[in-house]
Amino acid sequence: MKTVYKKPESITNKPTTYCPGCPHGIAHRLVAELLEEMNLTRETVIVWPVGCSVFGYYFIGTDAVEAAHGRACAMATGIKRTHPESFVMTYQGDGDLASIGIAETVHAAARGEKITVVYINNGNYGMTGGQMAPTTLIGQKTTTSPYGRDPKLTGFPMHVPEMLATLEATAYIARAALDSPQHIIQAKKFLKKAFNTQVNGIGFSLVEMISSCPTNWKMTPVEAMERIRQEVLPVFPIGEFKVAEGVE
Amino acid sequence: MGEKILMKGAEVIAEAAIRAGCMAFFGYPITPQNEVPEYFSRRMPKLGRVFLQAGSEVAAINMVYGAACTGTRVITTSSSPGISLMQEGFSYIANSDVPCVVVNAMRGGPGLGDIAPAQADYSQAVKGGGHGDYHSIVIAPHTLQEEADLMFDAFDLADKYRIMTVVLVDGLMGQMMEPVEFKEWVDVKKFKAPDWATVGQRDRDQRNIITSLEILPEGLEKMNLRLQEKYRKIEKNEIRFEEYKMDDAEYAITAFGTVARIAKTVVGMARDEGIKLGLIRPITLWPFPTKLIEKRAKQLKFFFDSELNAGQMLEDVKLAVNGRKPVYFYGKLGGVVPSAEDIYKEFKKHMEGGR
Numbered sequence: 001m002k003t004v005y006k007k008p009e010s011i012t013n014k015p016t017t018y019c020p021g022c023p024h025g026i027a028h029r030l031v032a033e034l035l036e037e038m039n040l041t042r043e044t045v046i047v048w049p050v051g052c053s054v055f056g057y058y059f060i061g062t063d064a065v066e067a068a069h070g071r072a073c074a075m076a077t078g079i080k081r082t083h084p085e086s087f088v089m090t091y092q093g094d095g096d097l098a099s100i101g102i103a104e105t106v107h108a109a110a111r112g113e114k115i116t117v118v119y120i121n122n123g124n125y126g127m128t129g130g131q132m133a134p135t136t137l138i139g140q141k142t143t144t145s146p147y148g149r150d151p152k153l154t155g156f157p158m159h160v161p162e163m164l165a166t167l168e169a170t171a172y173i174a175r176a177a178l179d180s181p182q183h184i185i186q187a188k189k190f191l192k193k194a195f196n197t198q199v200n201g202i203g204f205s206l207v208e209m210i211s212s213c214p215t216n217w218k219m220t221p222v223e224a225m226e227r228i229r230q231e232v233l234p235v236f237p238i239g240e241f242k243v244a245e246g247v248e
Numbered sequence: 249m250g251e252k253i254l255m256k257g258a259e260v261i262a263e264a265a266i267r268a269g270c271m272a273f274f275g276y277p278i279t280p281q282n283e284v285p286e287y288f289s290r291r292m293p294k295l296g297r298v299f300l301q302a303g304s305e306v307a308a309i310n311m312v313y314g315a316a317c318t319g320t321r322v323i324t325t326s327s328s329p330g331i332s333l334m335q336e337g338f339s340y341i342a343n344s345d346v347p348c349v350v351v352n353a354m355r356g357g358p359g360l361g362d363i364a365p366a367q368a369d370y371s372q373a374v375k376g377g378g379h380g381d382y383h384s385i386v387i388a389p390h391t392l393q394e395e396a397d398l399m400f401d402a403f404d405l406a407d408k409y410r411i412m413t414v415v416l417v418d419g420l421m422g423q424m425m426e427p428v429e430f431k432e433w434v435d436v437k438k439f440k441a442p443d444w445a446t447v448g449q450r451d452r453d454q455r456n457i458i459t460s461l462e463i464l465p466e467g468l469e470k471m472n473l474r475l476q477e478k479y480r481k482i483e484k485n486e487i488r489f490e491e492y493k494m495d496d497a498e499y500a501i502t503a504f505g506t507v508a509r510i511a512k513t514v515v516g517m518a519r520d521e522g523i524k525l526g527l528i529r530p531i532t533l534w535p536f537p538t539k540l541i542e543k544r545a546k547q548l549k550f551f552f553d554s555e556l557n558a559g560q561m562l563e564d565v566k567l568a569v570n571g572r573k574p575v576y577f578y579g580k581l582g583g584v585v586p587s588a589e590d591i592y593k594e595f596k597k598h599m600e601g602g603r
Contacts, residue, residue: 041449042448043448043450044448044449047314055461057459061455063446063447063455064455064456064457064459065314065446065459066459066461068313068336068340074306075310075313077314078274078312078315078316079317079447081300082271082315082320083318083320087448103303104303104310
């Protein structure tokens with residue numbers, strides 16, 4: 001029989017800890033497909049974050065370390081600097097990366113660390129019960145912004161790729177979305193460029209993936225995907241913000 | 249052993265670490281130990297090793313954590329406020345069973361404090377410091393020669409037990425100059441990634457995962473019991489101390505690091521006056537030489553503990569003495585260092601009171 005579909009080699013048989021309808025599974029699959037296609041699975045160390053994907057190493061079967069909250073880019077730096085031959089990737093959410101870990105992220109980018117960051121943005125702290133994040137939209141109700149996010153009190157959503165693209169040492173910076181097959185195909189293309197950026201030793205690469213959180217958004221998975229298109233993407237537009245010379 | 253070289257304490261730390269096979273330094277500037285990263289920054293690139301100035305102490309210790317997960321000999325050096333920032337990382341490192349070396353050139357606290365020598369981070373270092381039940385091996389040299397020798401042991405102990413070793417010195421040890429002789433260079437060509445290292449699975453059958461997370465209480469209890477087992481083994485095998493003129497002693501000073509060095513002069517002053525004073529100097533602050541102090545309690549009239557803090561090692565001395573004999577204390581705070589005369593005068597007060 002002809003195989004038309006199979007799971008990537010590094011996806012384990014362990015049931016995930018993600019909620020029904022959560023796009024983490026899609027992001028995991030994109031990572032795992034590319035690792036296999038680019039023959040990187042056995043060269044790779046993934047630095048996992050604190051957040052919903054804290055158990056990510058159970059689901060993607062590479063060498064892995066579990067960082068303290070927000071410190072993934074610093075930990076990845078320690079691994080990559082001492083083992084430049086390894087493929088080193090962090091996988092972080094918006095609370096982990098854009099809030100508590102923003103300093104580690106910005107400095108890793110400013111130094112041009114030859115690591116790849118997969119940045120999942122679902123606009124809230126999923127694991128801890130849907131609190132406000134730096135990426136929460138204006139007016140969005142969360143468990144710590146019960147009257148809706150008020151910019152006079154807590155500012156505006158943080159655009160990490162746009163910020164990092166201003167740093168000279170960043171090589172590939174993009175934002176994708178996981179709401180539709182078309183956008184997922186595009187996300188994989190962006191991620192491949194990011195992986196290539198590291199493999200070719202060019203510099204720091206990051207792909208933000210706009211994701212959903214049906215449980216904490218209190219929506220069905222389909223409604224949550226629709227909300228991405230209607231409300232999130234107008235604030236967080238898809239695109240490539242930095243493509244250094246040599247990135248392909 | 250080679251020739252004697254006159255060097256500053258901070259540079260001794262760096263040079264000894266380099267010769268001991270330290271392959272990577274990550275750190276952040278803080279007085280009074282800036283000569284350490286500066287020295288590393290000159291030497292490491294020329295040896296093909298890693299030097300990186302991090303964006304903060306928080307980032308630095310997590311870079312150390314990352315490198316430690318690959319089994320690389322790695323170090324960071326800092327001083328009290330910076331070490332406080334690193335505590336989170338220390339706790340993660342402890343429950344991940346990865347080796348590294350941390351040097352704390354202690355300065356006066358609390359808060360921003362000052363930049364003068366102090367020993368007020370004793371409790372933070374020997375009782376863990378970060379969250380959770382854990383220990384790091386803590387060693388405290390009292391001369392630059394001892395510092396040069398112990399840097400090698402710091403890396404060996406870290407690797408042997410997959411644990412963090414803290415070299416606890418103070419601003420004085422970092423700034424003074426003395427002639428030192430270094431041990432032979434460790435042959436780093438022999439280094440290879442240990443079988444537990446996270447460097448990519450490659451030809452290994454099993455993939456490696458390093459995490460301090462275990463969500464099930466029964467599982468986390470097991471991890472904790474395993475740590476405790478490791479600590480008991482270290483307590484059994486690695487206690488180090490120096491006894492100075494203790495054979496016939498009727499009184500003993502207990503002190504570590506810089507104060508122990510001054511205390512040797514105090515012992516001489518007492519002996520000149522016919523007073524049988526000795527010195528017990530813990531070299532490993534954790535594991536602590538509890539049994540030795542317990543044993544010496546039998547022959548002594550009292551203990552006299554002196555530190556650059558308000559009485560931190562004092563608690564461990566008292567636990568060891570366990571009420572058998574009086575334990576008196578003399579400490580200076582905020583970066584003030586006592587002279588030998590100061591300490592001797594305080595000691596004699598108790599002697600007279602004891603008569």
